[in-house]
Amino acid sequence: MDQDFKVKLLEFVKLALIEDVGEGDHTSLSTIGKSKGGEAKLLAKEDGLIAGVDVALEIFNCIDSSLQLEVFIKDGSRVVYGDIILIVRGNIHSILKAERLVLNVMQRMSGIATRTATYVDLLKETNAKVLDTRKTTPLLRFLEKQAVKIGGGENHRFGLYDMILIKDNHVDYAGGISSAINNATIYKKDFGIDIPIEVEVRNFEELNEVLACEGVDRVMFDNFIPEDVKKAVKLVKGRLVTEASGGITLDTIKDYALAGVDYISVGALTHSVKSLDLSLKAKLI
Known part of the structure; x- marks a missing residue:
């Protein structure tokens, strides 16, 4: 993960948490003791290509650097239903705060990587390469274009400036x-x-x-x-x-x-x- 990508990611996580958590996760705060520990398994619910594992690690670390993560499946790997991608252990409040952001990002990136790989596979016996476009989600382009690369495609221009x-x-x-x-x-x-x-x-x-x-x-x-x-x-x-x-x-x-x-x-x-x-x-x- 290069420095420019990491800077964009940290800013994205900051803004995403402001949008999602606001003044606090009142559901978790009201139902679970602040010091309780737990673990959670990130599971594949359908077959495809995984993307966003490295991003998920950064999200978990940004939310709580004391969380312990064990990765079983890396970016660019094929998964089938029921595969365990990673396990996170630590404070339950931190895990729940990260849950939706991690899932939203990884599900979207994995969907893009899976589709890209399908196109790329069709070109194996040719010299042509698959490119993405600027038809991306505003402010998520850096993640979506990273997913294209993980899926075996190549990036076209990033924006209007390059x-x-x-x-x-x-x-x-x-x-x-x-x-x-x-x-x-x-x-x-x-x-x-x-x-x-x-x-x-x-x-x-x-x-x-x-x-x-x-x-x-x-x-x-x-x-x-x-x-x-x-x-x-x-x-x-x-x-x-x-x-x-x-x-x-x-x-x-x-x-x-x-x-x-x-x-x-x-x-x-x-x-x-x-x-x-x-x-x-x-x-x-």
């Missing part, structure tokens, strides 16, 4: 592909910004216009059918990194990969994923 991605609206507002690219290259030079430029194209006319310009690093074929992607890749001739995007599903992703594209971006990795069912079962000690 890549110039010229999409259809930018093209239309700028007055065309060439104008948008020219403006972007001048902007990079004027401000000394060293980030790549990618351009989304909707047809072969726009692709040819991109190929006539300098300064572009990657081209995205938006809503092209696989046959047209194959033609487009041949036109590019390795001059640019290629990416296919737009409505690509489990049924069609391999056809896009076999068309020779370098990357395939799939918004469904994060925007409509089903969480993996997990539970935390308590036991007095």
Whole structure:
């Protein structure tokens, strides 16, 4: 876990606890003695790929550093119903304070990792790689993109600041592909910004216009059918990194990969994923 990720995580935990705990967990405070100890097992309630174990450890530690954790299944591992992922032991109030946050995070991350792995598995015999998008939950993007990586996918740009991605609206507002690219290259030079430029194209006319310009690093074929992607890749001739995007599903992703594209971006990795069912079962000690 790199330092930037950890800083984001600690801030997230702080805000999440303010939202959830507020002035206090009155249910636990009113029913259980403050000094009582216990343990809880984190269990898989369905088959899938686990993600967020390292994050859960940080959450538990942030809430109560005296909690003892025993991990049995690491991030990126397959689980089946009934598997014990980890056991936490210590103050019951601390365990219960962490319970929902840990479950919410791990269930969402594991659902994303599981779905990503399904897409990745379909591309094993190809050179294409699966990318995520910015179609993420606000303020949870760092966790969701981490889950994509755990599932075997790769991250596209994190936000609006680490890549110039010229999409259809930018093209239309700028007055065309060439104008948008020219403006972007001048902007990079004027401000000394060293980030790549990618351009989304909707047809072969726009692709040819991109190929006539300098300064572009990657081209995205938006809503092209696989046959047209194959033609487009041949036109590019390795001059640019290629990416296919737009409505690509489990049924069609391999056809896009076999068309020779370098990357395939799939918004469904994060925007409509089903969480993996997990539970935390308590036991007095």
